[in-house]
Amino acid sequence: MNLKDGVQFEGIHAATLYAIAKAEEIMGPILRSKVPAREPTITALRDGQHMATSLHYVGLAVDLRSHDLTEAEIVTVTATLRKALGSSYDVVMEATGANAHFHIEVSDQWLAANGDPRKKGVS
Ligand SMILES: [Zn+2]
Numbered sequence: 001m002n003l004k005d006g007v008q009f010e011g012i013h014a015a016t017l018y019a020i021a022k023a024e025e026i027m028g029p030i031l032r033s034k035v036p037a038r039e040p041t042i043t044a045l046r047d048g049q050h051m052a053t054s055l056h057y058v059g060l061a062v063d064l065r066s067h068d069l070t071e072a073e074i075v076t077v078t079a080t081l082r083k084a085l086g087s088s089y090d091v092v093m094e095a096t097g098a099n100a101h102f103h104i105e106v107s108d109q110w111l112a113a114n115g116d117p118r119k120k121g122v123s
Pocket residue numbers: 044056061062063094102103104
């Protein structure tokens with residue numbers, strides 16, 4: 001697993017680390033079997049430009065590069081990630097072309113059970 005330059009790993013939630021581990025498990029073998037071999041790459045954690053309310057800013061979302069994968073592989077990886085991560089996470093494709101990426105964040109169900117850090121101070 002590689003980090004794109006400038007990606008801030010500091011302050012991410014353990015739930016995001018778990019999603020990264022699953023993404024490595026699923027994407028790693030596919031990317032390393034390519035010629036030349038590639039590594040899964042995190043393109044954003046708490047850094048980057050996201051909606052003001054994005055879960056990225058509170059360490060509960062991760063973006064992973066998808067443009068090293070074929071369309072068929074993207075479909076497979078998305079389905080496999082959703083199955084592996086279950087109802088505690090949402091896995092979506094964001095953007096198109098060179099900026100296309102997998103966006104993984106904790107689900108509303110996870111936030112309801114564990115608390116939403118974006119609502120700190122509001123009970
Ligand atoms: Zn994202």
